[in-house]
Amino acid sequence: MLTRELLPVPLTPGGRLDINSGVARLSGKIWATLWKDDRRPAGTAVLIVHPSSNFLGHYALEELASRGVAAVGLATRYAGNDSALIMENCVLDVGAAIRHLRELGYDRIVLVGNSGGGGLAALYQAQAENPAITHTPAGDPADLAAAGLIPADRLVMAMAHPGRAVVYTEGLDPAITDEHLPFDRDPELDMFEPANGPVYSPEFVTRYRQAQIDRNRRITGWALQQIEALRAHTRGSEAPDDLPFVVHGTAADLRFLDLTLDPSDRIARTIWGSPWVANFLPASLGHLTSLRSWLSQWSYDRSRANAYRELPGVQAPVMVVYGSADCAAFPSHARGMYDAVGHQRRELVEIKGADHYFQGRPDLAATMCDHIVEWAG
Structure with missing residues (x-):
């Protein structure tokens, strides 16, 4: 039986006041939705991320869970309000979610950067594998190198562009x-x-x-x-x-x-x-x-969430999935990210007829979920 639960994920504090809500700040949590089949033991979790979109109700979660994986949609500290968003803090939020899933017993994590989450997912994986960032582009402390980020096992760029600045x-x-x-x-x-x-x-x-x-x-x-x-x-x-x-x-x-x-x-x-x-x-x-x-x-030159720049150093397997009718993430984005991967454990998948949100085509959204679960191994 498929069940849904709300996950409170411990918030890694940022160095500055950039969340308006005192309730959100003082709660010390960000939130995620976990869909799973209660008849199956913890195994693989698919985590879908975006810098500012609220993915608690993401369209792919139930479809993924019905295929035997745990499906998690994350809302970062900037959900619904990116006016003061700091990408390095979003990386910390993804890291907190992955750590929490490991503590829940999930031993395999597939990180999915959806839409504007593509650049974030690539930056996260690059920093988790080879941590180096200690400050934001403005010079504020953001010590990703000391954050203990846990690399995902596999990476998926789903209906994604290479990064918000791009x-x-x-x-x-x-x-x-x-x-x-x-x-x-x-x-x-x-x-x-x-x-x-x-x-x-x-x-x-x-x-x-x-x-x-x-x-x-x-x-x-x-x-x-x-x-x-x-x-x-x-x-x-x-x-x-x-x-x-x-x-x-x-x-x-x-x-x-x-x-x-x-x-x-x-x-x-x-x-x-x-x-x-x-x-x-x-x-x-x-x-x-x-x-x-x-x-x-x-910033075109200073923002680090750029999959074209980050994917060449990523060692995890990478799949890029794009829709042929997408008017937000274009074929050249998909091909550019695929070509940027520095190894051959990669796959490029076109879903014919799919627009950015699979509007009116749940069958095509299901096809994307099939590819993700197959890639999860």
Whole structure:
């Protein structure tokens, strides 16, 4: 019989106040949902992670448990609010969950990075196998090297992109030249300007992609300057060490409108609907952040949760699963992660017709679960 229980996982404290809720901070816990078959002894646990999505009710949990493994969906300390998210703390949360599962008797852990969890899962496994990080990109203590992280036995990148900073930069609107005036736009770099496309010329794509990176780097430079400038606002012995800010235009990936780029079975849209609307929609990706979170989570050069960079050093077997109709994680993301793995204990699986959330296709979600359980060995 399949049962579901809520797991309280001991929280590894971070070095700063970055959770608004005092109740959450003082509880000393993060939470996970465990689905299992009570007729089976503890054995393999499949842990599904994401930096900020609440995976307590993840669509794959019951399907996985029905195939004989324990299925666990994690909610990190930043569930539902990534405005002050520090990736290094998310690594600590994944580590706490894996340690707790070992203590419950699970001797085999399959770590699944789903969607934006891909970069987090790759960073976790790399640090668990070869710990080295002692500070966040902003210089705050985050001693992953001394955290005793337990490596997962196998790694799965499921409907995943390589990392939040990567996919965020690929969606950053370079037509915005004044961060405070999102509708004062450079027509030469505007994907929504009909004269530019779609279809977009190779020359436009090259200029556009470089301008996206340039904008990300300008924001990073500004964030570093602001962190330094905060020292001037000391009162007595205290000074603020972080500030929130807004980033406009984060859903402007050319692939959202031009299906000839990174060809697949997807339709021309984003997971939030129309690209023009999603580009400014507060609920879409990364509009609200802080100086320190930007460096850890969104900075193209400084964020460490990048599967392209982390997977080459990972020794655990890696499977990459992607959907041919996904409009958030593209075929080139999957191929890039697969190619980044530095050994041959790897597998690349395409699920034909699957979009990012398997909407209306529970049969295809079941197919993904079949692959994961088979990979779990």
